[in-house]
Amino acid sequence: MVRVALLAPFASSNPAIQNEALALHNAAELALFEQGDSTMLLMPIDSGDTPESARTAAIEAIRSGADFVLGPLFASGVGAIAPYSRANNVAMFSFSTDISEAGRTIYVLTFLPEDEARNIVRYAGQRGIKRLIVLAPEGRYGDRVSTAxxxxASAMGLKILVDQRYDPRSSGLDSAIEASRRVARMIGTxxxxxxxxxxxGPVLRSIVQTLTEAGASSRNVRYxxxxxxNDAEVLSDVRMEGAWFVTPDFGARAGFEARFNxxxxxxxxxxxxxxYDATAMLARMTKGGNKSGASPRAIEAPEGFSGVDGLFRFKAHVVERGMAVNEVVARRSKVVQEAPQSFLP
Structure with missing residues (x-):
């Protein structure tokens, strides 16, 4: 029997978080039904809202014989669980964006800001962009996006004109507006x-409005x-027309959403x-109860896997996704580069 523990905050006092936990469970259950067999057992365990409760859940899972762990959802829980995963050689697939514990038995499977940054900057370089400004919030999120x-940009031969930051906590968006004005003066056209x-949301629209008014509009500078x-209000802003942004492969997701519904x-x-992807991947690898089928070599296969949101694989234990590139046009978006169907040349 292959035992897969799903650690999620099922008993959270926050209804939205509780709903997320239930959705994770249902998706894993659907994957087991579609891709697995009777030799796999899904073990849902409440991980709570704190590092302490996540640690307790991990101990329970491992004592119950878990061969693999899916979760936790929160970054604070990853550090609490990681030592138990490593000590017991139990592969863990974290749903948090925290990549600090990635390595050995810890894999990160989520949507990462640096992965999106790499994809869109790479595309821009391929399409003739020569100079780049990063306009990002202060803090860990901005740091991760900026570094990626x-x-x-360096690998693509792009020149970084400036890495401009703003305080996302400032009242009235003053810091973001002033940073946008500085950027507009620096970049020219x-x-x-x-x-x-x-x-x-509102912060993005305020930044774009300021850039436009200061002379760095989307007509003469690429955003x-x-x-x-990927938000209706953002896409309906005429000042965004011509901008490029990345998304997962929504075409791949449509079938999953229909089956889930x-x-x-x-x-x-x-x-x-x-x-769904984590459970389906393990189910396919361990058919017939073959636990060794989900070896590190198999999990880290360079060709990757076809998932709910398109192609993905693990590089240095961190997810890398094949993404589509979209352009904002006429109050909507259109795909200008399809998501790749293969990581291999």
Missing amino acids: ARET GRENAILIPER LGTGLW EAYQQKPTRLAGIA
Whole structure:
């Protein structure tokens, strides 16, 4: 018997988090039904909302004979669980964006900001962008996006004009607005210039408005973004037209959403596909109870896997995704580069 523990905050006092946990469970259950057999057992265990409760859940899972662990959902729980995973040589697939514990038995399977930054900067370089500005919030998220963007730009031969930050906590968006004005003065104009803006919602729209008013509009400077831009209000802003941003392969996801809805009479959450992919991958590898089939070599196969959100694989134990590139046009977006169907040349 192959035992897979799913650690999620099933008993959270926050209804949204509780709903997310249920969606993760349902997605894993669906994957087991579609891809597994009677030799795999799914063990849902409440990981709570704290590092302590996550640690307790991990201990329970391992004592119950878990061969693999899916979760936890929160970054604080990853560090609490990781030592038990390593000490017992139990592979863990974290749903958190925390990559600090990645390595040995710890794999990170989620949507990562640096992965999106690498994809969009690489595409921009391939399409003739020569100079890049990073306009990002202060803090860990901005640091991760900026580092990935600058490393990719360097590899593509792009010049980094400036790494401009703003305080996301400032009242009235003053810091973001002033940073946007500085950027507009620095970059000048020209379609070989681009500004990476890893923001969302009102903050993104305020930044774009400021850039436009200061002379760095999307008509003469290319805006670059992440999956956070896939929002109706953002896409309907005419000032965004011509901007490029990345998303997972939504075409691949459509079938999963239809099957999930049919089984559970509700739409899956954004993260539900991660639980499906992890469970499906393990189910295929361990058919007939063959635990050794899910070896590190198999998990880290360079050709990767076809998942709910398109192609993915693990590099240095951290997920890498094949993404689509979209352009904002006429209050909507269109795909200008399809998500890859293979990582191999």
